[in-house]
Amino acid sequence: MGKIVRAKWGKVVLMSAITTDLVEEARRIHNTNPPATAAVGRALTGLALYSMVFRESAVRRIVMQFMVEGPIGEITVETNMKGHFRAYVRNPDPAYRIKDAKLPVGEVVGNGHLYVYKYLEEGIYQSVVPLISGEIAEDIAYFVYKSEQIPSAFALGVLVDEYGRVKAAGGLWAYLEPGATEDEIKLLEERFQHIESVSKLVDAGLDNLALLNTISRNYTVVDEVSVEYRCWCSRESVAEALVSLAASDRQKLLEEDKVEIRCRYCGKTYTFTRDEIEQLFLEG
Numbered sequence: 001m002g003k004i005v006r007a008k009w010g011k012v013v014l015m016s017a018i019t020t021d022l023v024e025e026a027r028r029i030h031n032t033n034p035p036a037t038a039a040v041g042r043a044l045t046g047l048a049l050y051s052m053v054f055r056e057s058a059v060r061r062i063v064m065q066f067m068v069e070g071p072i073g074e075i076t077v078e079t080n081m082k083g084h085f086r087a088y089v090r091n092p093d094p095a096y097r098i099k100d101a102k103l104p105v106g107e108v109v110g111n112g113h114l115y116v117y118k119y120l121e122e123g124i125y126q127s128v129v130p131l132i133s134g135e136i137a138e139d140i141a142y143f144v145y146k147s148e149q150i151p152s153a154f155a156l157g158v159l160v161d162e163y164g165r166v167k168a169a170g171g172l173w174a175y176l177e178p179g180a181t182e183d184e185i186k187l188l189e190e191r192f193q194h195i196e197s198v199s200k201l202v203d204a205g206l207d208n209l210a211l212l213n214t215i216s217r218n219y220t221v222v223d224e225v226s227v228e229y230r231c232w233c234s235r236e237s238v239a240e241a242l243v244s245l246a247a248s249d250r251q252k253l254l255e256e257d258k259v260e261i262r263c264r265y266c267g268k269t270y271t272f273t274r275d276e277i278e279q280l281f282l283e284g
């Protein structure tokens, strides 16, 4: 189980995330190689932090989709706003070159766009920005700046062990509320510039409060929430997706004795017999 803590420090909203278990579960399900693990883990952690802003709002689901030209192809991360997160990665084993100790996230992601979808009762809000670096943290910060006009800084990190498993993952996010002074902006920029790798701090045993202390010691905790990798797919949602297929695709399904649909987020397989499919199409 991971945790996010939200705190306030003057006009600064500070958030900290420890997401080691969440990111390790994503790695286990998708069997990602180290740079893909880091890319997906940063995206999940960034979404976990960003979604805190909408906790008490009418937003029911947030999707961040990185459609990219790098060998990873696509990363999609989602939350149902109940502390549950899931991820999809098109190519879990992208080619890369080892240059130094740092995982080449920008190399496997490359150029592309970040699409963000917010689902509300009345409809879906979509925004899109080009990626700045493919390193994920800057890209999400740029999206937040363009879509919400909020200047902010993210630090997101994932550390893997010699077997490729996630040793530590976490993040920090700070943004300024209206009315912040130039001094506060400067101070925040300075503190973020001097922050060490978040994943190394998590690996060294720092908890969320200790992570926040690296930015400021004068904050007040607002709230704390748990986060975990838990898919919310169901037989009903898969059946709905089948019914909404184009007529030609539906016809193809009817030619099979049975159809197996694998959830792209958790790998769970749902089997439908031809009789069941026929029944679904009759009702749908």
Ligand SMILES: [Zn+2]
Binding pocket: 231, 232, 233, 234, 263, 264, 265, 266, 267, 268
């Ligand atoms: Zn699923």
